[in-house]
Amino acid sequence: MSFDERGVEARSNPEDSARGRSPDVPPGRSLLDRLLGWLGVGILGACVLTLAGLWWTGGQLVEDSLRKQAAQWLAELDEQGTPLYLSPRRDPIMQEIAGELAQHPEIAYVRYYDAKGERLLGEYVKDGRERFAPAELTPEETQAANEVATQDAPFLVQGAGNHVGIVRIIAPVRIRALPAVGLRDLQQGARAEAVRVIGYIDFGLDPGHERAAFLKSLIAGSVALAAVFLLALFMGRHMIRKALAPLIALQEPLARLARGETEVHMGDGGDREIAAIREALSATIGLLRQREQALRRAECDSLTGLANRRYLGRQLELERGRLGREGGAHAVLYIDLDGFRRINDALGHGAGDRLLGQIAGILRAHIRENDLLARVGGDEFVALVRRVNREGAIKVARSINQVIQDFHFVEREESFGIAASIGIAVLDGTRSIEQALDRAQTACEQAKARGGNRYWIDEPDEAQGERRQHEPEWSDQLAGAIRDNSLKLVSQPIVSLNDASGERYELLLRLAGADGELMAPSAFLPLANRFGMLLELDHWVIRQACAMHAGLRATGREATFFVNLSGQAFDDGEALLRVVADNLKQQRVPGAALVFEITEQVAVRHVEQARRVMEDLGRLGCRFALDDFGSGFSSLNYLKHLPVSFIKISGAFVEKASADALDQVMVRSIVQIAQALGKQTIAESVEDRRTFQLLSDIGADFAQGYFIARPAEALPDPGFFRSDRLRRLRDVRPLAARASRSGEEPGRG
Template identity: 45%
Template sequence: MPLERNAIGRFRFPLPAGLEKFLQSVRRIGERSLVSRLLALLMLGAVAVYLIVNIGLWWTASNLIDDNLEKQAVRWLSELDELGTPLYASQGGRHVSNIDKRIKHFPEIAFIRYYDASGRKILGEYGDRRGVEIPLLKPDQIRELSGTGGTERDYLVDRSILSGAYLRFIAPIRVRSIRSDGLLGFSLENEKPENVKVIGYIDLSIDSGYYKEQLVRSIASGSLIIAALMAVGLFFGSRIIRKALAPLTALQVPLARLAQGETDVHVERAKDAEIAVISDALNTTIRALRDRDETLRKMAESDPLTGLVNRSLFRRELEAEIEHASHDAVPSAVFFIDLDQFKYVNDTLGHAAGDKLLIRVAELLKSRVRDKDVVSRFGGDEFTVLARNVSREGAMELARSFNQIMRDMRLVEGDKILSVNCSIGIAMIEPGRHGAEEILAHADMACFEAKSHGRNRMHLYEEGGEGRKEMAMDIGWFQHIKQIIEQDRFRLMYQPIADVIHPDKESYEVLLRMPGPNGEIVLPSIFLPVAQRFGLMTDIDRWVIVHALKALADFRASGRDVIFSINLSGQSLEDASILQLIKDHLTQNRVPPNRVIFEITEQSAMRYLDKARNLIQGLVDIGCRFALDDFGTGFSSFSYLKQLPVDFIKIDGSFVKNMAQNSMDETMVLSIIQIARSLGKETVAEFVPDEKTIAMLKASGVDHLQGFYIGAPSEKLPVNLRVVPKTNKNAS
């Protein structure tokens, strides 16, 4: 029997369909509705009342019957006392034949016995015992009766026969005589002129079952009437309950839709005040959820600074337009707009001025397009425009108008007037020719071509000549990179980073290599620019994060306390989910966050400063550390150190590799080290070429060394590194 995987990933044996249905019905037993629960409570209450009433009636009636029979028995005992006197006078029974006649009129009388004075001899017995064995009087009963003389209750009651079905009344027969004195035979002067003497006993048994049978019949008929009335009450009660709870039951449908994620739901307001409150609360909640979803949608699809659509939504719009163009055979155009010298504005006037400039550019671009066109902030200082149903000539005219409004724009910031130019690349969307990534790559290449001919220019991508060959090559690399990602065939390599003070510490930068179409190893400088143009950098970063953290966990499990430095691209800074991915895989692999350092280049940090700051802070908050790579290449590198919570500064290798021959490079390296130390940050010197450079770096106070001379990248962690002996740093 094949195994199935359940919701939490464990295997289970599939059950037969009949058994599965039975188990589902068992599970549903506890899922009763409120209506059925109330009906069940109503029915239980009715049954309880029914039982209590019947038990009460039976108990009350039984007690009344016993009390009445006891009172009647007292009267019968008195009468039987009188009827039985001749029996004791004659000791033969000729004078008491009328007793049988009397008791025939009373079916409840089971039998009557007369005993002599000793209580052991039966003088007479009357009635039908109905097969019941009646014991003789017991000595203790006779003794107890002898003490009842003169009391209010001059008899005993025995309920032991047939568990109380027979009530046995035993009473003494007493005679009184006046004491004799002289000729008259009695004396009136004596204080006790009478003598009381027990001459026998009357044993009267009454069968209460006769009356109780009548009582059972009466209760049974009454119970049936009560049950019928209760059934009628239950029927109308259930109707009333269902009607009263109908507004509450009606909430099930909108709640079920809401639970499935639908927010296009409205709950009708009930007339009952209590349920109306619930309906109003649900409608308020639904509106809040709808507003939240709309806000989240806008956040996910728009740029928070300019309000334009973001890269993700623009790609979807572009794909839809390509599909539309293939059906209607109407060309459209994509514009890739890059602001010239925008980084200079950021560096000289600050990010607030840069943000104002970006907002103004967004407003101008929106003002030049139609409502059906799409304007996007693609990233940093890059914008894209999708112009629908436009010819080549129309696209060129629109691009010229973009150039013109940029030239004419002036933005006052304090005592300075800002202006900016732009380079524009144009790619036509022709039916059935290219996909979204290819068209964006065409526009990007055309923009690069425009920049190569000077600023504030535009260029229309043409498929032909060298451009066509270059694009065909890029598309080939693009398809190969996608295949490598899908097939999980990238390879990780590790380059050591030596600690000057603690050479025994193991730290490595994780590098990426790609197998080429013919099995050769392709360096990142070949495939990463293509991945950047075709929007694959985030996918590559995700692959590296997942596999590097897994490898780090494996090395640590083998006993090596290793630190990894992992590179992130600028595109990943715009991916809001990258932080959660890192958190998840740190937890999954049980890797201490402080054993991971993430690196971004200085250029990426400056281009995406706000997003870089947020990502770095998020990683620092969970315990990871951060390094700023290729430091020193920007216009105002040092100003960024105060704005980014980085732990390491990696000095650009172009300064390090020539510092032994170039005093300017040496001064630059020394300045970076001194400023980094003053800010409490560690430095890493890249591209270390020889022992002389190592000595100079140590003398300058550098913290870490990296380069092929220290150790070349390898797929296995090296055991021995080329490092200088342990020494103290000199801050000269």
């Protein structure tokens, strides 16, 4: 995650930033779904109500039509059936009525009864219909028919018994007559009408045919109405979607805005209300961008794009508070580049800025997404590694050391090596931010004091207090060892891969412990560096080397001593030159007997001063060897101009060269470069016969390592370099290699 993204996230919600979360839009139903749901329910309800009303109205229409039809047929049947009550010949009359009724399928049956409703005077039954029984009316039916006839309805409507779907209609047949009156009564207008029931009509209507046609029309109308409502639903949904589309389009930009992003476009279009919302949001985003830019300028390193010290401090304070509540711990890594100043001074600030930008990119890609990286100084960075233990922090620091060491900074067609010193401290709820940063910076200084290109872990308060308690004892012990000459120099032979000429030894410093056991330099040189005693140790070694050589010459032997110098020896070049000159003179030792070894990092870190000192010592006859060459990938331009006679190939490449093709290529390349520059090569860490023979085949000049001899307090017998073992090792080489080394062609003698 970039600093810009992290900064916005942290400012929007510090707790979410600390947990690596980002705010999301709260879940819930969308407005569009809600409106479409309401529309669907409304249209469905309206459709159901409309169809229910249509069917209810249709039923009423059918019933009204049936009543009107019944009244019409009653009048018709009353008129046609009157002769049955007046003529004794009823059969012809009934046949004529039946012939007329057969043309009307809606008439199911017709019966004519006498005045009491007991005797059937005539009957018509539609074909295929069984005869209705009983064939006479009950007194209740005749009474009900008479009562209805006197009211608004002229007939009685009933079901047709077992004939489902048939409507039965019963009505009295009445005749009206004027009584005989006199002339006087007529003149007076006195007139009364006589009404008499002479029989009853019982007929059945079959509305099935008409009802089926009506039902068909009703269904067709219902389907058409439902289609209209469905079309209205789809059109309504389309119109709502179209109207709300600009509002829906705001959902994704608003979600991004809620996550802290400000590079959001709100789109365009929409009705007046939505356009007003969009304009307001766009204005708000513009203000947020301005605020974000101001915060970024205040909390971002303009050169690398990383967080600056201010932002780092605020984030560390937030993390410290959260760790105090929840427990756990983070690691603070203080990273200081080794060799940055020499590149910046030699190539200019522009190159230095480009180097810092590239290193920032490497570090950013090498830490986890939820970790934080800040630049806190010129070439100083701090990484906050969340939720790691001691082993996890060491793993991160080690990988950063490796990736920076493998990095090549190319400028002006030259390649420069770079390294980093890393200090590790723990951030928990008990330490203040200042304490955590100070501890990490102090640990970084410890790593740098031990030569750089390494990490150092801040010790717990108890262990650190115990170590500091014993530091004065170490200081007194080192000072006493220098004063009393109780330090020891052990020697390790450096043998030629070509012949047995000359004795060469590297002198290695040791400190005798309380139990008499010799301690390696790694046990006491860091403390000597802290106490400022490295320069004294350098001078002591030079004095002892000259004295040893003088003693050796007294026995008639000549040898070359390789002596290591620290970087502090070049800080006071005049003192170094004076000590060397004085001891060479006092011990009557030729300057060529001393070869001073300096590490690649020391040489390029003090390049100008180192060149001057090396030239001054060269006038005394002393020579120089560049130690651990290849470990720092320094510019070959420095190698070309530094007055060194020997190049010591780093043991990291030599010890696995016989098994690792890449290491073998590296060793071969260094040998070829040295040969092109007219310098001799010494391979360190030769651990087996195969490596020895490989180096001989490659063309290296000298070899040094445990396979040849271990460091010892006493110099070996002078015959060691002419021993049969070394002679056999030198002779076991391909003929082509021996011929090329001797300047002869294979096969010629």
